Amino acid sequence: MRRNRTEACGDSQTPSVKTDRTEAPEHLPAQENTTEGLGAEGVNSSKSSKREGPPPAPDERVEETVPRRDFLARAGHAAVGLCALSFAAGAVRFAAPAFEEGPPRKFPFGRLADFGMNTLTWLRDRDLFVLRSPAGMGAFSSRCTHLGCTLRRTAEGFVCPCHGARYDALGGIVSGPARRPLPWYPVWLERDGRLWVDLGKPLDTVGPIAIVLPAEEKG
């Protein structure tokens, strides 16, 4: 009985019947179909007024356009939806990689004596080509800029086995689907005689650069 009363109240809450509400507190048509009440809402205000429940709290007696039950249903759906959304956002954030795998981007790769003059060495585990020439030393990527396959050396330069992109001896594009030349990375000599490279800072220039000895050893 109590439940029925609140339902009827929620169903037929329209602005036009607000004033009648206090007059019929105990008059409850429990046998009446609630959907009928929904349909008649606003059309037959006198009928609705008889089905009113107890007076609402004073602060609720404002002009409403959305029936209370609809409002509660919508609020409920919105709350569930919001929870689901925030859970989904949390799941996405959880799955976002929190740390980088693999070897560090800045590392030593050998000494000057390891690399012969005018030779190209493939640092297999680092996916790098190292070139030593009279101009200096340089390191550039051994992976195709198209889709990341490891390049093969040819007489003219490099070719990608995956989609046939061709590069010249300094990594410039000759033909094929690649759009960027092979990136070159800064190479420098540390005081202990080891050569270092930083893959995190690709150079804007192409070709070997002069290797500057550290200041202390010069003097």
Next chain:
Amino acid sequence: MNGFGSALLTNLTSLPSHLKRGLHPVADPETGALPHRMRRNFFFHLHPLQVAERTLRPTVTFGLGIMTLTLFCVLALSGVLLMVYYVPTTREAYASAQDVQFAVTFGSFVRALHRWAAHAMVLAAFLHLLRVTFCGAYFRRELNWTIGLHLFLFTLGLAFTGYLLPWDQRSFWAVSVSANLMDHIPWVGDLLKRFLLGGREVGQAALVRFYALHVAVLPGLMLGLAILHLWRIRKDGGLARDPKTLENLSTLPAWPHLVAREATLVVVVLTLLCLLSTLVLAPLGGAPDIHNPSNPEKTPWYFLWLQEMVSYSAPVGGFVFPGALLFGLLLLPFLEREEEGVGRWFGAPGKRVAVGVSAVVSLLFFLLFEWIFLRQGVANWLAFKQPMVRDLLNPATGMLILAVVHFVAAGFLVRSTRTAFLAAGAVLLVAVIGFSLVGWCRGPLWVFFWPWEDWSLAS
């Protein structure tokens, strides 16, 4: 005490009848009649009581949906068996695949079963999509079409994630190349790739992510959507057919006509699959060399068309063309709402010619494009042009423009949205099959070889 014991004993002896009552249908208390056969079994509820006679003909559907469902079940079962031995770490994955292949009893059979069922499922789902498209069976079934399209994408996703798991040379590089395709998706590509791989390269993080997607996320989504898909067919009134045609009105009881056909199909699929898996083992390449791809390195066959298009232009082949295709498919049932010829191959009889013309014309154009762009001189000339020029001048862009031209032309000439979509669909289908075949012919360094030419001589 005696009463207690005999009560237990009586209850125990009636156990079979209790179970039976749960499993078997309850007769009507007044008439004593059993419910209709199709209502006695839970699994028969998927079927209607009567089915249209026309939709029972093999050439209307080729049973592709049931075939896909059967293969999914085979994959689920064999997949669970493979999980018993598989270890998703870069150090042990390949060794565990070797164990299954060479040491475990029935191991090579289960592996082969899983492999061939996966390939067959991609093919069956693709043909099912073609059937529904070219029969116009999406008519007033917008929701089920959308669900079906997602099921197809999940099938591709399952095939793709499963491809990496053996962690051999082939799978590693095929997935590396495919993952790098995402670099060419504007704005979100890099983020998406890092999400999928858990880093910048295919490594341990990627393997675990692919494993989770392959054994839990995608099959779970797939199972739920597949149930919805089947349920919607019944809610939408069975398989699509034009209700105005008189012959479509004659129906037959689903038992035994439909059920017997389905059972036959399932048995045939299972038999062929077992035969194939016994005769041909699933390949297992060498241990992966993550610094050196094979030459040539090819994606799985269902992505070869993408790889071939990408070899001309990565943004067009990897993003624009497949994006346009997917977008068109998603919008199809919302933009195309002609009732005439629903459930008939290539639409109403008078309008079929346009689709055939589109197919032939697009085939000729495809051959012309390939003849031009397979020339080394053209490739060298293009190499020094701006990237924009290379994106514009390639066979994939050509076929895409051709599809738009056919869409507009067929639409205005035949005055039918159905024909317009089917004409564009024919062009894109020719492109997808054509690019797959050309990709299949590629040899070392992605050079074109005819099937009868020997690669080894060239390299």
